[in-house]
Amino acid sequence: MSAVARLRERFAADPSRKLKLVGATGQLGYGIPAASLGEALRRQPDMLGADMGSTDIGPTFLGNGQMATSAEQTKKDLAALLKGARSLDIPLVIGSAGSAGAGPHLDATLAMVREIAREEGLKFRLAVIRSDMPRDVVKAAVRAGDMRSLGLLAELTEVEVDAASALVGQAGTEAFVRALEQDPDVIIAGRACDTGIYACIPQMLGFPLGPVMHMAKIIECASLCCDPGGRDPILAVLDRDGFVLESMNPDRRATPMSVAAHSLYEQADPNEIIEPEGIANVFAAQYEAVDERRTRVSGAVWHPASQMTVKLEGATRVGERAVLLAGSADPRFIAGAKELTEQVKGVVQNLVCGPGEAPDYTLNFRLYGLDAVYNWPEPPANPPREIFVMAEVIADTTERAMTVAKSTKQYLLHHGFPGRLSTSGNLAFPFTPPELVAGTAYRFSAYHVMAVDDPAPLFPVNVEDV
Amino acid sequence: MRLIDIARVVRSKNAGPLHLTFDLMFADRANYDRCVQSPELNAARIAPLYGVPADSVRIQPYPVALAVKITLPRLAPAGSPGDRDVYGAQQHVPLLELEL
Numbered sequence: 001m002s003a004v005a006r007l008r009e010r011f012a013a014d015p016s017r018k019l020k021l022v023g024a025t026g027q028l029g030y031g032i033p034a035a036s037l038g039e040a041l042r043r044q045p046d047m048l049g050a051d052m053g054s055t056d057i058g059p060t061f062l063g064n065g066q067m068a069t070s071a072e073q074t075k076k077d078l079a080a081l082l083k084g085a086r087s088l089d090i091p092l093v094i095g096s097a098g099s100a101g102a103g104p105h106l107d108a109t110l111a112m113v114r115e116i117a118r119e120e121g122l123k124f125r126l127a128v129i130r131s132d133m134p135r136d137v138v139k140a141a142v143r144a145g146d147m148r149s150l151g152l153l154a155e156l157t158e159v160e161v162d163a164a165s166a167l168v169g170q171a172g173t174e175a176f177v178r179a180l181e182q183d184p185d186v187i188i189a190g191r192a193c194d195t196g197i198y199a200c201i202p203q204m205l206g207f208p209l210g211p212v213m214h215m216a217k218i219i220e221c222a223s224l225c226c227d228p229g230g231r232d233p234i235l236a237v238l239d240r241d242g243f244v245l246e247s248m249n250p251d252r253r254a255t256p257m258s259v260a261a262h263s264l265y266e267q268a269d270p271n272e273i274i275e276p277e278g279i280a281n282v283f284a285a286q287y288e289a290v291d292e293r294r295t296r297v298s299g300a301v302w303h304p305a306s307q308m309t310v311k312l313e314g315a316t317r318v319g320e321r322a323v324l325l326a327g328s329a330d331p332r333f334i335a336g337a338k339e340l341t342e343q344v345k346g347v348v349q350n351l352v353c354g355p356g357e358a359p360d361y362t363l364n365f366r367l368y369g370l371d372a373v374y375n376w377p378e379p380p381a382n383p384p385r386e387i388f389v390m391a392e393v394i395a396d397t398t399e400r401a402m403t404v405a406k407s408t409k410q411y412l413l414h415h416g417f418p419g420r421l422s423t424s425g426n427l428a429f430p431f432t433p434p435e436l437v438a439g440t441a442y443r444f445s446a447y448h449v450m451a452v453d454d455p456a457p458l459f460p461v462n463v464e465d466v
Numbered sequence: 467m468r469l470i471d472i473a474r475v476v477r478s479k480n481a482g483p484l485h486l487t488f489d490l491m492f493a494d495r496a497n498y499d500r501c502v503q504s505p506e507l508n509a510a511r512i513a514p515l516y517g518v519p520a521d522s523v524r525i526q527p528y529p530v531a532l533a534v535k536i537t538l539p540r541l542a543p544a545g546s547p548g549d550r551d552v553y554g555a556q557q558h559v560p561l562l563e564l565e566l
Contacts, residue, residue, distance in 0.1 A: 055483045058545020058552045151522075152484040152539050261531035264489045268481040268537045270528045287530070318547055362547065373556050375517070394547060443546035444483045 002125050002183040003091045004201075007046055011205050019205065019238040020045040021198055022248075023219030025231065028052040028077045028094065029069025036223075036232035036248035041084045043235055043248075048085045049197040050077075051220050052109070053096025055313060055447075063165040063315035063442030065104030071112075074098075078109070079116045085186070086122050093176065093187045093197045100313075101191025102166040103132050109188060117466045124185035126466045129175045129459050131168045131190030133312060135161055137458065138450065146451040156312075156448045164314035164445050172276035172310075175459035176200030182463045190459075191313065194220035195275060202238055213280035214300035215243045217273045218262055225262035226252035242298025244290055254295045256287035276311070276455065278304040307451050310458060314446025319361075321438040322401035324391040324409050326427040332419050333426045334369070334387050338379075340426075341365040341389070344412045351407050361395035361404050389427065394441050405435040470562035472497040478558035481537060483544035486516070486554045488536040488561060498532040504566040507534065515560040517541055536561075 001009070011017055022045040025032050029052065040048075057068045067074060078094075085092035098105025110128065117123070139158045141147050147156050161167065171192040177200050179187045189196070198216035203209065215236050218225050223232040225245065232249035245254040263270040263282055273280040285299040328334060349359050366372035369387035370380065391408050395401040413425045420426075452458065469476060475491035492498040501507060509523035516523075518538050526535045542548040551557055 055544065056480060056553050058549075059483070059543070060545060150482065150484055152543060257531060261489075261491060261533060264487075264491075264528060264531060264533055264535055266479050266481055266487065268485055268487055268524075269526065270531075270533075270535055271526075285530075364548075366550070373550060374559055375550070392547075441547060444543040447483055447543070 003089050003185040004180050005183045019202060021236045022048050022233050023222050024048050024050045024081055024233045026051050026221040029074035031073055032077050032080055033232050037080060039248040040233040040235060047091045047201050048081055049093045050081055051095050051194045051197060053099050053101050057099060059315035059442040059444045062100035062102060062313060063317060064440055067105060068099040075112045078112055082116055082122060083120060086124060091185060095189045095192035095194060095197040097188050097190055101131050102168045106190040114466055124466055126464050127179040127182050127184035127187045128462050129171050129179055129189035131171050131459060133167045133169045141450045148449045150447055153447055156446055160445050164316050167314040167446060169310040169312050169458055171459040172196055173199045173203055174277060174455055177203055178456060179461045180204050182461060184463060193275060207238060209302035210280055210300035211242050211298060213273050213275060213302060214282050214285060214297060223247040223249060223252045225259045226254045227258040228252060242296055244294050244296045246294045253293045256289055256295050259295045259297060260287045276309050278302055308455055310450045310452050310455055312446045312448050312450055315442040316445035318441040318443050319394040319396055320398040320401045321441040322393045322405040322435055323438050324405045324435050326389045326429050326434055327386055328427055329386045330422045332421060334383055336417055337367050337387060340415055340417055344415050347411050348404060348407050352404055361393055361400060363404055364392050366390040398437055402435060409435055467566055469564045469566055472500060476558045476561055478554055480544050480554040484540055485537055486540055486557055488558055490534040492532045501534055501566050502527050506564050506566055
């Protein structure tokens with residue numbers, strides 16, 4: 001009998017049973033504290049969950065198919081969770097495999113999972129949810145007007161859909177519930193709503209969805225809702241009216257205030273949790289201290305959507321990136337740095353392009369110490385003692401980008417200006433070469449919402465015995 | 467008083483790759499009320515700090531956590547060329563000087 005089938009049987013025998021869920025990590029692959037994971041397992045939970053992805057890391061990983069986390073640590077984290085879940089014979093649910101959840105990320109994650117199973121002698125039934133969006137379906141939705149921009153990006157076009165290096169959809173709880181119907185021990189999903197990881201088993205068991213979604217949204221970040229917030233696993237004990245939160249690190253306290261405040265985190269609206277299948281409104285939620293380290297949450301209300309939607313994420317290649325890293329401590333160079341770097345852009349263009357030719361690359365400077373992080377409208381009242389200069393070049397080929405970066409380095413180093421004192425060079429390089437190949441640059445080309453009547457065909461589930 | 471003098475937390479972060487969201491959190495009701503009731507806390511004052519139209523700035527008090535949320539569009543999608551802060555975690559700084 002699989003772990004999911006066993007869980008179903010236990011609840012059939014005792015429908016008033018509470019469900020114990022562990023949010024092991026909000027970002028698998030950076031390390032999971034072993035002591036608090038051990039404590040989570042000692043509590044005999046009914047499921048383990050982990051999120052692996054986010055759009056936080058930018059469009060690059062979605063575009064190039066690589067993980068943002070190291071293979072070594074990712075495999076270690078996966079092994080810890082697989083061994084833990086199998087030792088208790090409970091379901092393990094993992095979402096947004098391999099950082100961005102497209103085919104290459106999912107396949108790399110699955111390869112690690114199979115390797116761990118071989119090495120550790122683990123046997124289990126694995127359900128896999130794929131999240132790559134068929135281009136013809138998306139283009140048909142564009143034509144039918146079933147696509148909504150979320151602002152900033154223009155309306156999606158068929159050309160943009162075809163040009164995307166990768167195009168995924170966020171699988172909702174619906175896809176995880178379909179995977180559970182296959183009676184697996186382990187579920188691994190491509191790109192997915194983080195809530196689906198934790199909402200699917202409660203939904204299968206008939207728990208009311210308001211508190212379920214509220215809980216799922218909180219525990220997908222592990223112990224971040226605590227005071228102090230952190231990355232340790234968290235335990236949620238769910239009943240029919242609400243749930244109790246407890247960090248598995250004794251130094252982290254889930255207080256009514258810290259849990260309520262977590263609703264703000266990364267959310268545009270603290271009162272609404274928007275899901276493909278509906279909206280959980282947490283406006284009337286109650287947060288009550290059970291003791292110093294535990295808080296009980298209840299009162300969220302679920303409103304099913306009249307129209308199901310899928311959020312799309314697409315990344316498109318922009319070009320190849322090279323960067324130049326340098327610093328300066330010269331007060332006159334710093335005073336003129338904004339203007340001087342602009343001048344060097346023109347100098348470089350004349351060197352690397354033919355007469356009258358427009359640049360076939362982009363060259364942008366970031367002047368750290370002046371206005372690189374935030375675009376200050378005024379120069380600083382007191383000039384900084386040092387600045388860091390980063391030049392970013394994007395061109396069609398790496399060779400071209402490096403050509404521009406290298407000429408930029410040389411001509412910024414020796415750029416003359418009135419009053420210049422340091423005539424042997426304007427820059428300090430921390431090492432050479434100061435010009436580095438930074439890989440392919442991508443942009444988010446899709447972050448749109450697609451109306452769908454039936455998301456099931458977009459997120460196919462396959463099962464294998466590992 | 468400036469925001470930096472009375473807030474417990476002032477943070478910024480992406481809310482998806484197209485929006486920035488800011489959380490201003492206070493240790494007590496008095497400072498929360500001071501912020502919420504201040505004429506400085508309005509879209510017309512905040513919008514120019516981020517180069518966006520005032521009608522795209524949403525300010526939402528969240529009394530249960532003694533917090534105020536501000537959400538506005540990014541100038542470039544996160545991590546796309548032209549962006550300065552992929553996670554959006556360092557865009558809170560101009561708010562620190564708001565006189566409340």
